[in-house]
Amino acid sequence: MSAQPLLEAEGLVKEYPMGVRALDGASLTVGRGEIVGIMGRSGSGKSTLLHILGCLDRPDAGRVCIDGIEVTRLPDSALPAIRLRRLGFVFQAHNLVPSLTALENVALPLRYLRPRPANPYAQAKAMLEAVGLGDRLHHLPGQLSGGQQQRVAIARALVNSPALVLADEPTGALDSQSARALLRLMRRLCQERGQTFVVVTHDPVVGQVCDRIYHMEDGRVLSTAAG
Amino acid sequence: MEILRNLYRRRLRTGLTVLGIAVGILAFTVMGAMAEKFNRLIAGGEAYFANRIAVHSTGGALRLNLLGPEEIEVMKRTPGVRHVETHIMMALDETAGFELAPRFLVGIDLPNFARAQLIGDEAAQLRLARGGWWRPGERQVAVLGSAVAHKMKLDVGDTLHARGRDFRVVGVLQETLSLPDGWALIPEEDAREILFDGSALLREMGLDGAWTNAYALIEPGLGEALTDQLAHSLRRGYLLHSPEQLAKAAGTASSLLNTAILGSGAIAVIVGSLAVINTMFFAVGERTREIGIKKAIGAGRWAILREFLAESVLIGLMGGLLGLGAAAGLIAALNGYAAQEGTPVFLLTPRLAAGALGFATLLGGLAGAWPAWRAANLDPVEALRAI
Ligand SMILES: Nc1ncnc2c1ncn2[C@@H]1O[C@H](COP(=O)(O)OP(=O)(O)OP(=O)(O)O)[C@@H](O)[C@H]1O
Ligand SMILES: [Mg+2]
Numbered sequence: 001m002s003a004q005p006l007l008e009a010e011g012l013v014k015e016y017p018m019g020v021r022a023l024d025g026a027s028l029t030v031g032r033g034e035i036v037g038i039m040g041r042s043g044s045g046k047s048t049l050l051h052i053l054g055c056l057d058r059p060d061a062g063r064v065c066i067d068g069i070e071v072t073r074l075p076d077s078a079l080p081a082i083r084l085r086r087l088g089f090v091f092q093a094h095n096l097v098p099s100l101t102a103l104e105n106v107a108l109p110l111r112y113l114r115p116r117p118a119n120p121y122a123q124a125k126a127m128l129e130a131v132g133l134g135d136r137l138h139h140l141p142g143q144l145s146g147g148q149q150q151r152v153a154i155a156r157a158l159v160n161s162p163a164l165v166l167a168d169e170p171t172g173a174l175d176s177q178s179a180r181a182l183l184r185l186m187r188r189l190c191q192e193r194g195q196t197f198v199v200v201t202h203d204p205v206v207g208q209v210c211d212r213i214y215h216m217e218d219g220r221v222l223s224t225a226a227g
Numbered sequence: 228m229e230i231l232r233n234l235y236r237r238r239l240r241t242g243l244t245v246l247g248i249a250v251g252i253l254a255f256t257v258m259g260a261m262a263e264k265f266n267r268l269i270a271g272g273e274a275y276f277a278n279r280i281a282v283h284s285t286g287g288a289l290r291l292n293l294l295g296p297e298e299i300e301v302m303k304r305t306p307g308v309r310h311v312e313t314h315i316m317m318a319l320d321e322t323a324g325f326e327l328a329p330r331f332l333v334g335i336d337l338p339n340f341a342r343a344q345l346i347g348d349e350a351a352q353l354r355l356a357r358g359g360w361w362r363p364g365e366r367q368v369a370v371l372g373s374a375v376a377h378k379m380k381l382d383v384g385d386t387l388h389a390r391g392r393d394f395r396v397v398g399v400l401q402e403t404l405s406l407p408d409g410w411a412l413i414p415e416e417d418a419r420e421i422l423f424d425g426s427a428l429l430r431e432m433g434l435d436g437a438w439t440n441a442y443a444l445i446e447p448g449l450g451e452a453l454t455d456q457l458a459h460s461l462r463r464g465y466l467l468h469s470p471e472q473l474a475k476a477a478g479t480a481s482s483l484l485n486t487a488i489l490g491s492g493a494i495a496v497i498v499g500s501l502a503v504i505n506t507m508f509f510a511v512g513e514r515t516r517e518i519g520i521k522k523a524i525g526a527g528r529w530a531i532l533r534e535f536l537a538e539s540v541l542i543g544l545m546g547g548l549l550g551l552g553a554a555a556g557l558i559a560a561l562n563g564y565a566a567q568e569g570t571p572v573f574l575l576t577p578r579l580a581a582g583a584l585g586f587a588t589l590l591g592g593l594a595g596a597w598p599a600w601r602a603a604n605l606d607p608v609e610a611l612r613a614i
Contacts (some may be wrong), residue, residue, distance in 0.1 A: 002400045038567050041313075051608050056522070056523060056607045056608050056611070057607075062464065077527075079520070080525050080526065080527040080528075081525065081527075082525075083522075083523060083524065083525040084524065084525025085525070086524075089520075089523045089524065091520075091523075091611065094520075094614065096230075096520075096522060097520060097521070098233045098234075098236075098517065099229055099233045099236060100229055104229070108521070108524055109524045110523055112524065112525050112526050112527070112530055156524070171357055
């Protein structure tokens with residue numbers, strides 16, 4: 001395996017119309033297989049950073065490299081394919097498509113792949129079993145608890161084996177016990193599958209499972225500390 | 228599957244939108260079925276009048292302007308005229324008021340009629356459904372058009388009472404969906420007697436040849452020229468129609484009807500597509516978060532566009548099916564009622580049905596295109612901010 005980090009961001013600047021500098025020269029590096037936390041006060045620019053790292057948004061300045069690809073130089077039309085093949089997302093809540101069952105939600109990224117994988121539902125089922133929801137395959141999101149919904153979201157983020165999983169407060173809507181369980185699950189999957197996680201969080205409990213923590217303040221990444 | 232579930236989740240709204248399209252398609256189909264019926268009538272008339280110059284007497288009640296043997300002879304001798312078909316035509320029931328499909332007694336001479344049938348357009352040939360023609364010299368017999376038979380509930384062997392006389396029904400014609408459906412064909416001599424009954428003067432004149440209508444069957448392409456020529460060589464007081472004039476009249480009628488269809492189609496477009504646009508914008512607004520998630524997962528613009536487009540196309544298709552079904556039912560009911568009057572007024576042809584369905588589906592797609600385009604172009608970060 002090369003020494004090249006999986007994720008490299010340098011000098012990211014993002015300014016919003018009303019003159020808010022959400023990012024002001026943020027930089028960070030994440031190695032392969034790491035679990036990295038990003039913490040900081042509300043409004044410090046964590047979500048903005050995550051959206052840019054996830055190719056959902058573009059910075060006004062700076063560059064992002066994922067897996068050796070400088071994604072900030074790609075045209076808009078190339079970004080969905082990057083998100084589809086190399087990235088997985090977990091958001092705070094309401095991650096799931098309400099009209100699809102757990103199984104269909106997990107199979108969704110596979111349905112967007114071209115060429116289509118041979119057996120998307122078998123893959124999705126295996127993934128749901130891996131997050132301990134083998135008995136909830138055909139439940140709609142509305143019929144699952146918040147923690148179960150988040151586990152489905154994690155299964156979906158992992159189903160197409162992305163190099164990098166980005167999570168924005170994945171435990172934000174959960175009680176501390178469920179949050180801990182979810183984190184242990186993420187930790188285990190990450191180790192088993194050699195995947196890389198970047199987790200934005202307020203939650204000090206989350207911080208405990210991370211390899212390293214970045215702290216953000218006013219759009220800058222301040223420090224890195226062992227978790 | 229997902230599409231159906233999304234539609235089902237919002238079944239009231241979906242239902243109302245589908246209903247909106249269905250009403251438009253219902254109007255479109257019923258109007259179209261009426262036009263199809265008239266188009267068929269007109270097409271039948273065109274076939275019948277192709278290469279035919281019609282000459283009518285205009286004598287009014289006194290019948291002084293009947294066509295006599297000399298006139299027929301003049302027509303026959305005109306170069307380009309192959310045959311002259313002669314009719315004695317009168318209302319079957321003088322006492323009947325306005326009839327949707329008027330019925331006529333038509334007196335014919337069998338050999339004369341048969342020759343005209345042979346020469347004339349094949350599409351306008353009359354065929355027997357039941358029974359046969361009368362034998363030469365037979366009197367007080369009739370062959371009925373399908374609408375006459377149906378309306379008067381007569382069949383072979385029954386007796387037709389018309390204008391104070393009785394006719395034994397010997398044959399019933401196949402349906403043509405055009406004028407002859409309203410005819411009762413009888414021997415020329417019988418018709419002439421009825422004609423002369425009303426006028427002692429005519430009877431005194433003792434004409435052995437007198438007709439109300441004559442048709443010159445001509446060589447193709449000579450219509451206008453021969454009509455002019457006949458108008459000069461015949462005495463005044465006859466009404467002549469060239470094939471072109473008849474075709475033009477028919478064309479005017481059918482273009483009027485087609486405008487009516489287009490009009491009702493336009494209403495269907497406006498009503499239906501507004502409902503679809505509204506519903507789909509609502510759906511896009513409601514599912515903004517979902518669109519954001521799908522984009523984050525890696526759905527391209529085309530994938531999102533297709534999902535919403537498929538939904539609106541399905542709404543259009545369902546509306547089309549419902550509207551078509553309702554129209555078919557309504558047309559069957561109205562035709563059942565009109566059949567008592569002799570002839571159905573609506574004709575739901577396969578091409579009309581296919582057209583209505585295709586139209587509804589296209590409408591759904593076109594109306595859904597705008598909201599779907601909006602959905603496909605949503606900014607993912609903005610979309611994810613929605614709850
Ligand atoms: N679309 C926008 N338009 C204008 N300003 C914005 C927009 N999005 C974010 N901001 C501003 O950018 C700054 C950073 O926002 P961001 O959402 O990245 O913060 P955060 O660290 O994720 O906060 P939290 O922990 O509360 O989620 C905030 O001051 C916010 O007001
Ligand atoms: Mg945030």
